[in-house]
Amino acid sequence: MAMQGSLQKKLLHTFAALADLGQEIAGTNDFEEMVRTSLHLLLGTLAIRKGALAEYDEAEQALKFIVVRGLGLQLQEEIPVDEDDLKSLTSLDSQGIAISAEDTHSNQFLKNHQAQFDFTRFELLIPLVVRGRLTGIILLGKKASGDSFSGEDLETIHAMARHIGVGLNTHRLMAELERKAEENRRLYDGLRAIYKDTVRAFASAIDLKDKYTQGHSERVGRYSEIIAREMGWSDEEIEGIAIAGYLHDIGKLVVERDIINAPYKIDAKKSSELNRHPAAGYEILSPIRHPYADIPLMARHHHERVDGRGYPDGLKGDEIHIGAKIVNLADSFDAMTTDRPYKRRRSFEDVVADFRRNTGKQFASEVVIPFCYAILKEMEGQTKERRIMKMLGRDYLNPERDIPLLKDLIAELESEALSASAGNA
Numbered sequence: 001m002a003m004q005g006s007l008q009k010k011l012l013h014t015f016a017a018l019a020d021l022g023q024e025i026a027g028t029n030d031f032e033e034m035v036r037t038s039l040h041l042l043l044g045t046l047a048i049r050k051g052a053l054a055e056y057d058e059a060e061q062a063l064k065f066i067v068v069r070g071l072g073l074q075l076q077e078e079i080p081v082d083e084d085d086l087k088s089l090t091s092l093d094s095q096g097i098a099i100s101a102e103d104t105h106s107n108q109f110l111k112n113h114q115a116q117f118d119f120t121r122f123e124l125l126i127p128l129v130v131r132g133r134l135t136g137i138i139l140l141g142k143k144a145s146g147d148s149f150s151g152e153d154l155e156t157i158h159a160m161a162r163h164i165g166v167g168l169n170t171h172r173l174m175a176e177l178e179r180k181a182e183e184n185r186r187l188y189d190g191l192r193a194i195y196k197d198t199v200r201a202f203a204s205a206i207d208l209k210d211k212y213t214q215g216h217s218e219r220v221g222r223y224s225e226i227i228a229r230e231m232g233w234s235d236e237e238i239e240g241i242a243i244a245g246y247l248h249d250i251g252k253l254v255v256e257r258d259i260i261n262a263p264y265k266i267d268a269k270k271s272s273e274l275n276r277h278p279a280a281g282y283e284i285l286s287p288i289r290h291p292y293a294d295i296p297l298m299a300r301h302h303h304e305r306v307d308g309r310g311y312p313d314g315l316k317g318d319e320i321h322i323g324a325k326i327v328n329l330a331d332s333f334d335a336m337t338t339d340r341p342y343k344r345r346r347s348f349e350d351v352v353a354d355f356r357r358n359t360g361k362q363f364a365s366e367v368v369i370p371f372c373y374a375i376l377k378e379m380e381g382q383t384k385e386r387r388i389m390k391m392l393g394r395d396y397l398n399p400e401r402d403i404p405l406l407k408d409l410i411a412e413l414e415s416e417a418l419s420a421s422a423g424n425a
């Protein structure tokens, strides 16, 4: 009797754990193992030799056996369930029905699947129903003693059946949740890809309009990305700055083509027309809900200067968004290192001199220094790819000649930045 009591306790414990699984159902294997153990314990406790448990798969409208005991391979793996079956099973609730009794054929499900059950000699069919939804069935054979089930046996069976039903239901809900989350992830990834493709399409549209700066927007995007990565930005932020780079000149779409394509340095009037493009870009980009909220601002301020002499808002120093400072540097660097209609590109020595002269005036040292490091690392072969060198083309950089130049510049800018921060403190 004591033996029986402790087994019952163990049994109840197991079923409670099953119903409780919640998010612990990490893998399907754990879950099936749990269900298997539960059925085996139930059979063991009541000394039943044969038993089976099937989970109801709503999507496939079939009962799928998870555990079959004492029947060898006699059972089909799946039982298809139609509307009538479903109705007759859920109407039984967890009361169950004796299979061999005369009322067998009063149940539509048993009638429909008579062939399946006749030879198996099951005694009892218990549908597992949670809140009106079928989650599975349990089939039980005779007790080994030959006795029929007592009232107490039936009570135990029904209590266990409820627990298993809840466990199956939880498992199903978790699986549904997982499926929905996966679907959302896919949708989200899809939208992101569309967004990125759209951005790229715009970048090429901008570059097409300006026939002398082919690929400019794309390169500015890449340089910006490289600078931000060197500055330790997160992947998400880096993606954002790349997009800001691609789109920084989108306002040029509203500037007349012959001003953009002027094969000479333009006069003041035309230049003020051209200078509308950052604010125009802001107007174009603002209504879009970007995954990275500051993109319109970065476009608006990519011609601001840290000394306050830029446009359109004449912002100074820290008033300028850090992303705009990055795009500004990337933009200027590309302008200096590509041929334009009225001038050839400048040598790297010249670019270094420009950085030296204009850091603290046009450029912010907080972005110039990381950019110099990124170029230096590529020249020293410390990076997997040589993205900057690829964009600049063969032979533009000469490590032997240019590494010392860059190192000097970095040392100088760093000591300036140091004394500036000491002065502030």
Ligand SMILES: [Fe+2]
Binding pocket: 248, 249, 277, 302, 303, 331
């Ligand atoms: Fe621009």
